[in-house]
Amino acid sequence: MRVWVLRIAILGALALVLWGYGPRAWARVAARLGVSTPRISVDLDKVGLERAPEWLRSDPVLVRAVLYELSPSLRGRIDHGDEATAERLARQLEQLAWVRAVQVRREHPARFQLAFDLERPVLEVVATGPIAGRVASVLVTATGHCLPKAPGDGPSALPRCPLHDGPQDGMLPLWLPGRPHPDPRVVAAAGVAQEWRDKLAPQVPDAPALCEVDAGNLGYRLFADRRTAEVRVGLRRPDGVVARFDYGHPPDQPLPRVDIADKVRVLRAILQQHPRLAGVDSGDLRFVNLWQSWLRPQMVKK
Numbered sequence: 001m002r003v004w005v006l007r008i009a010i011l012g013a014l015a016l017v018l019w020g021y022g023p024r025a026w027a028r029v030a031a032r033l034g035v036s037t038p039r040i041s042v043d044l045d046k047v048g049l050e051r052a053p054e055w056l057r058s059d060p061v062l063v064r065a066v067l068y069e070l071s072p073s074l075r076g077r078i079d080h081g082d083e084a085t086a087e088r089l090a091r092q093l094e095q096l097a098w099v100r101a102v103q104v105r106r107e108h109p110a111r112f113q114l115a116f117d118l119e120r121p122v123l124e125v126v127a128t129g130p131i132a133g134r135v136a137s138v139l140v141t142a143t144g145h146c147l148p149k150a151p152g153d154g155p156s157a158l159p160r161c162p163l164h165d166g167p168q169d170g171m172l173p174l175w176l177p178g179r180p181h182p183d184p185r186v187v188a189a190a191g192v193a194q195e196w197r198d199k200l201a202p203q204v205p206d207a208p209a210l211c212e213v214d215a216g217n218l219g220y221r222l223f224a225d226r227r228t229a230e231v232r233v234g235l236r237r238p239d240g241v242v243a244r245f246d247y248g249h250p251p252d253q254p255l256p257r258v259d260i261a262d263k264v265r266v267l268r269a270i271l272q273q274h275p276r277l278a279g280v281d282s283g284d285l286r287f288v289n290l291w292q293s294w295l296r297p298q299m300v301k302k
Contacts, residue, residue, distance in 0.1 A: 055120060061149065061156040065139065066118065068150035069098050069177075090114070097147050097178035121147050122193040123213060124156050125186050129164035131172055138175050142194035144187030146175045159210045159234075161189040188250035189213040192231050195251055195260070203264045208235035208277050211242055215250060229286065237277045246284040246294075258286045266291045 056062050073093055078085050083106070090102040093114070101117040121139035139147040139156065149156070166172045167183040175181050181190075192213050201207040212234030217223055220230065229246035230253075237243050249257045263285045270291065274280045284294035 053118075053120075056118070059157045061153050062121070062139075064150040064153055065148065066098050069096050069148060097145070119145065119147055121156075121158055122197065123161045123186070123190050124149075124158045125161045125163060125173075125175075125181065126155070127173070128162045131163065131165060135163075135172050135174065138181070140181055140186055140190050142190055144181045144190045146177055146179060146181055148177045159193050159213055161186055161193075161213050161215070164216065185215040185218045188218050188231060188253075189215040191251040192233065192247060196233065199260050200264060200267070203260075204267050204271070206271065206276065207267070208237070208243075208271075210234070211236045212244075213247075214244075218250070229284070233285075235277060237280070239278075243277045243280045244282045246286060248286050262286075262288050270295065 052063075056066070070093065073089065073096070078089065086104045086106070090104045093099050093102045093116070098119055099116055100119055103115040105113040105115065119141050122142050123140050124137055125140055126137045127133070127135040136151075137149060137155070139149060139158065140161075141147065163173050163183065163185070167185070173181070173183045173186070181187060190213075192215070193210065196210050196213075201210070210233060214232045214234070215230065217228060217232075218230050220226065220228070229248050231247045231250050232244050233247045234242040234244050247263075249255050251257075265288055266285045270280065270283060271277070274295075279297055280295060282296045284291060287294060
């Protein structure tokens with residue numbers, strides 16, 4: 001469920017009267033008192049979150065990111081009954097990177113309900129190494145489209161995708177809100193993050209939290225040996241340390257991939273031997289019969 005709802009309500013002492021007696025109440029009262037009918041309007045600055053999907057509500061960084069992008073459009077007032085302006089507001093909001101679609105519902109007597117179909121991020125892209133601090137972190141959807149964060153905000157609860165350099169030597173991975181990320185490694189990592197969330201993790205009881213997807217070897221950029229994995233995933237251990245596993249090729253690639261069912265079998269077997277990955281430093285999810293040979297124990301400091 002992606003729907004996120006804001007209720008925009010009028011202000012003023014007569015709101016309760018209007019609610020109880022209908023939108024014509026003002027006209028009737030004004031006629032008896034011999035005064036002109038005021039213009040009743042909706043204050044766009046006064047909004048309230050009515051309901052939201054769990055993935056949004058559970059992460060304050062995502063909530064702030066959505067509100068930061070929406071807030072410039074939710075200013076001023078709309079006259080009660082001005083459907084055309086309300087529809088223009090909806091179409092304006094649909095131009096934002098976070099918003100897929102908006103439905104406007106006018107409620108009795110002078111309220112609007114905006115139902116948002118939001119884009120859902122799967123990764124946070126973080127610049128590290130030589131470009132650390134030179135490129136702002138950005139959230140990306142399963143298709144690699146960029147969703148901005150609120151400036152200066154901390155990390156989200158999403159898995160991170162580290163980038164140590166640009167898509168090409170000497171280039172920074174610059175991005176634009178609402179557009180695909182220019183680095184193909186990010187797009188590949190986003191596909192893996194969605195695959196893990198929707199297909200692999202639901203089949204593994206007590207699956208460790210996915211906290212990192214590293215597609216730095218995409219196209220065998222780092223290691224020419226085709227036996228190496230293009231993508232690695234980081235899974236959090238009980239002690240907070242990240243255990244890293246070779247994952248293989250990303251989705252939507254022409255090269256043959258290890259089936260998800262096989263990766264599920266390997267991860268289940270590892271967790272049966274090492275509950276919650278306790279004591280595991282790294283491994284490989286691609287080999288159903290040889291996974292024990294690739295499992296590396298946690299290094300113990302003396």
